[in-house]
Amino acid sequence: xxxxxxxxxxxxxxxxxxxxxxxxxxxxxxxxxxxxxxxxxxxxxxxxxxxxxxxxxxxxxxxxxxxxxxxxxxxxxxxxxxxxxxxxxxxxxxxxxxxxxxxxxxxxxxxxxxxxxxxxxxxxxxxxxxxxxxxxxxxxxxxxxxxxxxxxxxxxxxxxxxxxxxxxxxxxxxxxxxxxxxxxxxxxxxxxxxxxxxxxxxxxxxxxxxxxxxxxxxxxxxxxxxxxxxxxxxxxxxxxxxxxxxxxxxxxxxxxxxxxxxxxxxxxxxxxxxxxxxxxxxxxxxxxxxxxxxxxxxxxxxxxxxxxxxxxxxxxxxxxxxxxxxxxxxxxxxxxxxxxxxxxxxxx
Numbered sequence: 001x002x003x004x005x006x007x008x009x010x011x012x013x014x015x016x017x018x019x020x021x022x023x024x025x026x027x028x029x030x031x032x033x034x035x036x037x038x039x040x041x042x043x044x045x046x047x048x049x050x051x052x053x054x055x056x057x058x059x060x061x062x063x064x065x066x067x068x069x070x071x072x073x074x075x076x077x078x079x080x081x082x083x084x085x086x087x088x089x090x091x092x093x094x095x096x097x098x099x100x101x102x103x104x105x106x107x108x109x110x111x112x113x114x115x116x117x118x119x120x121x122x123x124x125x126x127x128x129x130x131x132x133x134x135x136x137x138x139x140x141x142x143x144x145x146x147x148x149x150x151x152x153x154x155x156x157x158x159x160x161x162x163x164x165x166x167x168x169x170x171x172x173x174x175x176x177x178x179x180x181x182x183x184x185x186x187x188x189x190x191x192x193x194x195x196x197x198x199x200x201x202x203x204x205x206x207x208x209x210x211x212x213x214x215x216x217x218x219x220x221x222x223x224x225x226x227x228x229x230x231x232x233x234x235x236x237x238x239x240x241x242x243x244x245x246x247x248x249x250x251x252x253x254x255x256x257x258x259x260x261x262x263x264x265x266x267x268x269x270x271x272x273x274x275x276x277x278x279x280x281x282x283x284x285x286x287x288x289x290x291x292x293x294x295x296x297x298x299x300x301x302x303x304x305x306x307x308x309x310x311x312x313x314x315x316x317x318x319x320x321x322x323x324x325x326x327x328x329x330x331x332x333x334x335x336x337x338x339x340x341x342x343x344x345x346x347x348x
Contacts, residue, residue: 011306013101013299017344019323019337020097020105020287020298022225022254024144024175025086025128026076026113027290028093031057034292037079037088045075054295061293064264072293073113081117083127090131090141098137100297104327104337107132108142108173111160112153121160129168138333140170142201145189147174147181158189162196170328171199173225174216178208183216194220199328201254205229206265210242217249223326227253228260231276243280252326253282256289257305258296269308278315285323286316317345 029037031050038045047053057072080086090107097105109128111121125143132139143161145154154174161172172193174183183190183202194200202216206226213227224230230246230253233239255274260266266273277284286305288296305311311319324338 011303013303014099014297015344016101016299016302017103017320017337017341018101018298018302019285019320019327019341020102021223021285021323021327022256022287022289023093023097023105023107024290025089025093025107025109026073026080027293028096028107028288029076029079029089029292030092030096031292033088033092034076034079037082037085038075040085041079041081043075043078054292057293058295061290062262064262076292077113078117081114081119083119083123086114086119086124086127087131087134090128091134092131094132094135094137094139096291097139097298098135100299102298103138103340104324104329104333105137105139106142106170106328107139108144108171108175110144110146110157110175112149112157113146121156122163125160125164125169129164132168138329138337140329141168142171142173142328143169144173144175145186146176147178147183147186147203148176151186151188154186154189155192158192158198161193161198165196165198169198171201171223173200174202175225176203178203178206178212182208182212183219183221187219190219190221199223201225201328206260207263209233210239213251214242214245214249217246217251222250223252223254223328225254226256226260226265227251228255228265228273228277230282231273231280243282247281251283252322253277253284254287254323255284256287256294257301257309258294259289262294269304272309274305275309275311278311283322283326285319285326287323313346313348317341317347320345 111124145157201223
């Protein structure tokens with residue numbers, strides 16, 4: 001009888017333990033915070049109400065172009081150019097991640113972006129670390145160098161990562177527009193960080209080809225931001241060679257599904273290459289990239305992978321487990337986070 005039919009409770013995605021490895025602080029501000037910081041610094045905004053500003057940021061980002069996606073950062077970076085703002089944004093990001101069910105998170109920022117606004121790279125890192133520490137959450141900071149900058153500047157960024165390595169900086173990254181800016185242009189910055197014991201990740205293989213993934217790995221990157229073109233070579237043979245080499249190198253891919261759609265790297269969530277990456281035996285996790293710009297949460301990304309790409313709960317659990325294991329945080333943080341995942345994430 002109809003009254004006897006049993007229903008399965010809706011999944012509480014926020015309650016699931018999750019790991020966040022790829023989130024830019026200047027792309028994840030709370031809209032209300034962004035408005036307040038812009039007002040305090042006299043930064044013009046296209047909208048004066050928090051919801052409308054968030055919608056503007058998302059519309060600008062959802063353009064199919066990585067270059068246009070990055071334009072909104074001119075506003076957020078200008079707004080963050082004070083020590084108190086950096087500390088606030090970092091603190092709120094950590095608190096938001098915790099509220100969204102994360103058991104471990106890594107945030108990233110390019111300190112030198114704020115220097116034209118009057119704040120030194122050292123001040124940016126110190127204030128950001130203070131904000132993360134104030135949250136008392138299991139998290140760390142990845143320092144980014146911008147690949148569109150002069151190599152001398154990415155070297156400075158790498159040295160910042162080394163300087164603060166034992167104070168909460170857990171890694172070094174090359175970020176920014178990929179096309180025409182190969183990671184090899186910044187080999188020296190990667191060398192400096194690598195030889196000082198700083199873990200390396202690198203944006204590669206999103207708007208550029210899969211060969212850039214392997215180029216980043218040759219410079220010491222053990223994780224790849226995005227990297228989805230690794231399964232899209234010009235021929236099946238090239239794809240197979242790329243994937244085989246990525247597996248041999250034990251690379252981990254920080255995949256950000258909605259962001260990849262918004263930048264045009266993937267045509268839709270349904271067609272996103274993450275399924276092919278998993279099927280190929282690559283190590284993959286799911287992250288948000290820029291919560292403000294892409295108007296996402298990690299819970300929402302996980303739900304979308306389940307409902308729109310067909311990943312099972314067991315597959316999602318493996319994404320989370322892989323992310324914890326490949327985190328740059330200390331071993332004791334990874335172990336504690338993994339225990340929470342094993343206890344709280346369903347396997348079916």
